[in-house]
Amino acid sequence: MANILELEHISKSFDGELVLDDLNLEIKENTFMTLLGPSGCGKTTTLRIIGGFTTPDTGRVLFEGRDITNLPPNKRHLNTVFQKYALFPHMNVGENIAYGLKIGGKSQSYIDSKIDYALKLVNMDGFKKRDVTQLSGGQQQRIAIARAIVNEPKVLLLDEPLGALDLKLRQDMQYELIRLKNELGITFIYVTHDQEEALTMSDTIVVMNQGYIQQMGSPENIYNEPENAFVATFIGDSNIIDSVMVRDELVRICGVNFPCVDTGFGVNKPVDVVIRPEDVVLDEAGKGQLDGVVTHLIFKGVHYEMEVMAGGFEWLVQSTVMQPVGKEVSLRVDPFNIQIMNKPESEDEEAVVVDV
Amino acid sequence: MSKKNKWLSAPYLGFILCGTVIPLLAILYFALVDKNGSFTLSNLASVAEPVHLKALGLSLLLAFATTVICLLLAFPLGLLLRKSGGKKGFVIFLLILPMWMNFLLRTIAWKILLQKTGVINTILGALGLKSLDIINTPTAVVLGMVYDFLPFMILPIYNVMIKIDNSLIEAAYDLGASQARVIKDVLLPLSMPGIISGITMTFVPSMTTFAISEILGGGNISLIGNIIEGEFLRGGSRNVGSGLSMVMMVFILISMALLNKFDKNGEGTVV
Numbered sequence: 001m002a003n004i005l006e007l008e009h010i011s012k013s014f015d016g017e018l019v020l021d022d023l024n025l026e027i028k029e030n031t032f033m034t035l036l037g038p039s040g041c042g043k044t045t046t047l048r049i050i051g052g053f054t055t056p057d058t059g060r061v062l063f064e065g066r067d068i069t070n071l072p073p074n075k076r077h078l079n080t081v082f083q084k085y086a087l088f089p090h091m092n093v094g095e096n097i098a099y100g101l102k103i104g105g106k107s108q109s110y111i112d113s114k115i116d117y118a119l120k121l122v123n124m125d126g127f128k129k130r131d132v133t134q135l136s137g138g139q140q141q142r143i144a145i146a147r148a149i150v151n152e153p154k155v156l157l158l159d160e161p162l163g164a165l166d167l168k169l170r171q172d173m174q175y176e177l178i179r180l181k182n183e184l185g186i187t188f189i190y191v192t193h194d195q196e197e198a199l200t201m202s203d204t205i206v207v208m209n210q211g212y213i214q215q216m217g218s219p220e221n222i223y224n225e226p227e228n229a230f231v232a233t234f235i236g237d238s239n240i241i242d243s244v245m246v247r248d249e250l251v252r253i254c255g256v257n258f259p260c261v262d263t264g265f266g267v268n269k270p271v272d273v274v275i276r277p278e279d280v281v282l283d284e285a286g287k288g289q290l291d292g293v294v295t296h297l298i299f300k301g302v303h304y305e306m307e308v309m310a311g312g313f314e315w316l317v318q319s320t321v322m323q324p325v326g327k328e329v330s331l332r333v334d335p336f337n338i339q340i341m342n343k344p345e346s347e348d349e350e351a352v353v354v355d356v
Numbered sequence: 357m358s359k360k361n362k363w364l365s366a367p368y369l370g371f372i373l374c375g376t377v378i379p380l381l382a383i384l385y386f387a388l389v390d391k392n393g394s395f396t397l398s399n400l401a402s403v404a405e406p407v408h409l410k411a412l413g414l415s416l417l418l419a420f421a422t423t424v425i426c427l428l429l430a431f432p433l434g435l436l437l438r439k440s441g442g443k444k445g446f447v448i449f450l451l452i453l454p455m456w457m458n459f460l461l462r463t464i465a466w467k468i469l470l471q472k473t474g475v476i477n478t479i480l481g482a483l484g485l486k487s488l489d490i491i492n493t494p495t496a497v498v499l500g501m502v503y504d505f506l507p508f509m510i511l512p513i514y515n516v517m518i519k520i521d522n523s524l525i526e527a528a529y530d531l532g533a534s535q536a537r538v539i540k541d542v543l544l545p546l547s548m549p550g551i552i553s554g555i556t557m558t559f560v561p562s563m564t565t566f567a568i569s570e571i572l573g574g575g576n577i578s579l580i581g582n583i584i585e586g587e588f589l590r591g592g593s594r595n596v597g598s599g600l601s602m603v604m605m606v607f608i609l610i611s612m613a614l615l616n617k618f619d620k621n622g623e624g625t626v627v
Binding site for chain 2 (some may be wrong): 051052072073078079080082083084088089090098099103147148220326
């Protein structure tokens, strides 16, 4: 698949504060790409640079191989769905959707058929004459999407479009967006700070923090093999433990040697180990790899969440089997569920703030 | 409002009663009677006299010109102020600064500037240029009115404009609009409440002024306000003056009602 968008060496600072630092990103045709990160990580700035609302200090934006860095937004073949919908309050639903087409000088019959098509696509049939200010948040969001896609952009930019919706509606809209993307066959670039949203919808996730790309990959890849502590903590819950790589395929965690599948880290090298709470199996005391005591227990609906004190570390464990507080248990982790990460090389890289 | 706090509105109600309701009723009474106190419609009908019609027509024309000029100055300024970041406070301050001075003083200052032997003509003469002959003409009156009433056009427009969400502007650009279309399709319609309010606040005082036309018109310009003033204060009939006042009031009420029809949201209106 060809690249539809390329960002080359993009840097941007606001008031002397560096927001993006030498960012490079290639976006393939017809993918659902999500820029994921905490607020202030540079994800929205990246989207605004692609949309043409912000000019980068350095670097180039290429659209289908053509340099569009200095092209204003009204000359770009992309459309944006804004965070707060940004529907024109003085126009009704139909007029809002028609706006881009009218500017494009399309015929009235073409515009009418496009409005009907778009309203059907976002399940808002029959809303053409409605006043946009009378619509619910979810409905406004659908109209904002319809208004963008009638222009047949090759890339649709979405800036936290579901942020203002309630949980149930948000989940419904996630499936709608996946369906829309598949029906339209275009590239979606989606900005969010919600890791679950990113995991559900994306083909590719770009995890960002402090103006850098931390990791880029498929949702499974990001979740199962986080490359650093930031990605591991930002995506889902994790146990991140100071450990020592004894040799290939053997790591010492809390003083106990655990077999693992990673190689190439060296001998007796300090590393960070990530173990997802659902990958920790609790067994009867003495039967597992590391003995401990249950210290906390919370019922979460689908599962129980427990904290287990073992080997001087408070392990977060999720299981459908409940173990009461105070019970002596033993932990077991399958080798392929142990993810080894290099320790951050500089203080800078370590100083990550997660505020979500 | 709780019953307890009702007395809080008493001073205001008293003020309205003495300052607005009673005088209005008095004017209504005088408008409907002749010198001897018997009922007549001739005071109201006197608006049809050629000299009154001419004054009313000129008032409408000059008020219209003033309003249009103010609008043409204020709207682009509003657009500029929307964009400029930290500097706009200072610009607004400069706009409001003249309002700290009594408007009669400011109008008299214009007279001194514009007079045949005034500051401007002295400078023009010294430079060997033709003198500016606009004192005592409608142009001078309009200039004075624009100067005095411009802030009342700018402030409501500015207030509405800075509240327009920037993402609406970006959305319009995103959908392919040029800058001109963004202004026409988004900024102008969304500024309407402020524009309506600004028109009201400049048109009404321009329509009823007598001081500015007196000072800058040098007695040559007879607006409806000057006629009414003359009837009351310079040996005319207070009955005719009241009649003309009533007619003008109805006139203004009708124009305001028409204006408010454009303002669907009801935001930013003052009357």
